[in-house]
Amino acid sequence: MSVELGEQILVYLDKVSEVDTLKLSHILSEDHQKIVGAVKSLQALGDVIGVEQQTNKSWELSSEGKFISESGSHEALIFNAIPQEGISQAELMKSVPNSKVGFSKAMSKGWISLDKCSGKVFKKVETITDEVKDHLNLIQNGQYDKVADNFKLDYKKRKLLQETITKTFLLKKGINFCTSVSKPETDLTPEMIATGSWKNKTFKPYNFDALGVFPASGHLHPLLKVRTEFRQIFLEMGFSEMPTNNFIESSFWNFDALFQPQQHPARDAHDTFFISDPSLTDSSKFPPDYLEKVKKVHSKGGYRSQGYQYEWSVKEAQKNLLRTHTTAVSARMLYKLAHEKQFKPTKYFSIDRVFRNETLDATHLAEFHQIEGVVADYDLTLGDLIGILYEFFKKLGVTQLKFKPAYNPYTEPSMEIFCYHNGLKKWIEVGNSGVFRPEMLLPMGLPEKVNVIAWGLSLERPTMIKYGLNNIRELVGPKVNLQMVHENGICRLEK
Numbered sequence: 001m002s003v004e005l006g007e008q009i010l011v012y013l014d015k016v017s018e019v020d021t022l023k024l025s026h027i028l029s030e031d032h033q034k035i036v037g038a039v040k041s042l043q044a045l046g047d048v049i050g051v052e053q054q055t056n057k058s059w060e061l062s063s064e065g066k067f068i069s070e071s072g073s074h075e076a077l078i079f080n081a082i083p084q085e086g087i088s089q090a091e092l093m094k095s096v097p098n099s100k101v102g103f104s105k106a107m108s109k110g111w112i113s114l115d116k117c118s119g120k121v122f123k124k125v126e127t128i129t130d131e132v133k134d135h136l137n138l139i140q141n142g143q144y145d146k147v148a149d150n151f152k153l154d155y156k157k158r159k160l161l162q163e164t165i166t167k168t169f170l171l172k173k174g175i176n177f178c179t180s181v182s183k184p185e186t187d188l189t190p191e192m193i194a195t196g197s198w199k200n201k202t203f204k205p206y207n208f209d210a211l212g213v214f215p216a217s218g219h220l221h222p223l224l225k226v227r228t229e230f231r232q233i234f235l236e237m238g239f240s241e242m243p244t245n246n247f248i249e250s251s252f253w254n255f256d257a258l259f260q261p262q263q264h265p266a267r268d269a270h271d272t273f274f275i276s277d278p279s280l281t282d283s284s285k286f287p288p289d290y291l292e293k294v295k296k297v298h299s300k301g302g303y304r305s306q307g308y309q310y311e312w313s314v315k316e317a318q319k320n321l322l323r324t325h326t327t328a329v330s331a332r333m334l335y336k337l338a339h340e341k342q343f344k345p346t347k348y349f350s351i352d353r354v355f356r357n358e359t360l361d362a363t364h365l366a367e368f369h370q371i372e373g374v375v376a377d378y379d380l381t382l383g384d385l386i387g388i389l390y391e392f393f394k395k396l397g398v399t400q401l402k403f404k405p406a407y408n409p410y411t412e413p414s415m416e417i418f419c420y421h422n423g424l425k426k427w428i429e430v431g432n433s434g435v436f437r438p439e440m441l442l443p444m445g446l447p448e449k450v451n452v453i454a455w456g457l458s459l460e461r462p463t464m465i466k467y468g469l470n471n472i473r474e475l476v477g478p479k480v481n482l483q484m485v486h487e488n489g490i491c492r493l494e495k
């Protein structure tokens with residue numbers, strides 16, 4: 001605030017009981033907005049002044065009105081331009097601006113007369129009072145009340161002035177009124193405390209209505225928000241989370257444990273990123289008994305299966321790779337479960353990153369997130385799988401599902417999952433599922449009667465649908481607009 005202007009206002013207010021800011025702006029010849037600014041600062045000092053908002057009608061001269069207030073009305077100019085001996089109408093009309101209006105007004109006021117024969121105009125009266133000019137001058141000075149309303153309306157019609165509505169403030173003395181103010185302190189500094197000078201200072205009170213500065217903080221990426229929702233669903237359904245903190249996996253757990261033959265095309269370097277250094281996992285890291293059983297089930301069969309009948313190579317199983325699915329984690333966890341003292345029905349889930357050497361396009365990247373659910377219990381059937389999928393998707397707000405037979409080396413039967421998306425009005429493929437094969441589970445040592453059902457989805461797909469993105473590059477990678485991460489909404493699934 002300019003302390004000066006604030007003090008000028010206080011000094012004026014000291015002499016009167018109340019004053020309006022618009023009036024003050026005339027008295028102090030200061031812009032009204034500046035007066036209002038100074039008043040707001042005075043208000044912040046606490047009860048020095050009382051402030052009451054008012055709506056005021058005021059009048060403002062148009063440029064034509066301003067011309068009249070300075071030079072006289074058009075009719076007065078006409079009158080003054082007429083010499084004692086009269087003047088020809090044509091000449092008179094050329095001598096002053098706005099002569100047409102001026103002439104007819106002067107005629108109707110009876111100030112002048114026109115001699116039709118000679119075409120000359122004469123003054124009809126000695127003197128005139130230029131009421132219009134006087135009125136406009138009063139208005140110019142803010143003395144609106146001194147001009148009767150009918151005149152103001154007439155001048156408004158003549159476009160000499162316009163009405164404006166201004167918000168002003170009526171000022172009165174407050175309880176702590178005084179005429180001098182010092183600029184209040186906004187901060188308490190260490191120096192003030194050290195010297196004790198704070199005792200004699202006034203401090204600006206907090207303005208709790210002020211908009212705060214948006215705190216600089218982290219923002220969750222949409223993938224993390226949707227991930228949280230899925231996690232919540234699994235937790236509500238009694239699933240516990242598997243540790244997925246190993247992007248690098250051996251072929252053994254990623255493929256062999258899952259009864260995926262070593263010649264399977266998905267193991268090809270076109271689909272899998274193999275690690276070059278270290279390229280192999282030490283075979284002693286694989287449980288030796290289990291390794292033998294996996295080798296046997298692949299090469300010779302067992303558990304009423306004839307296996308694949310090929311030469312299984314431990315070298316192939318040792319190859320390191322970036323895991324191609326989180327089912328590798330599920331395999332490790334099921335092996336662990338099989339080695340618990342006593343089998344306990346179990347529900348596991350995971351949501352984490354997997355890697356595939358895919359051709360990149362608008363919906364595919366070489367890495368994405370998988371959401372995986374696994375249930376191990378006695379005598380589970382395909383019906384249980386279908387039932388739990390309905391339950392799971394219902395929590396996402398999806399009630400219509402369709403299943404299509406599919407093939408996975410590790411599940412039989414296997415089903416692709418389709419859901420009807422109400423927003424998109426179509427069936428979309430959302431995941432893959434199945435009942436894990438005995439050739440996978442029995443070598444691990446799980447009891448014969450235990451079945452394991454499982455399903456997997458991508459996290460990116462529902463996120464893109466939820467956030468209306470149609471290119472995955474808007475979601476992941478160097479082209480992501482950080483503002484999008486800043487501004488995207490919270491994730492609410494239509495439960």
Ligand code: PHE
Nearest residue numbers: 325327432433434454455456
């Ligand atoms: N691992 C499968 C995939 O990558 C998903 C899946 C998980 C399928 C569990 C069946 C059972 O697509």
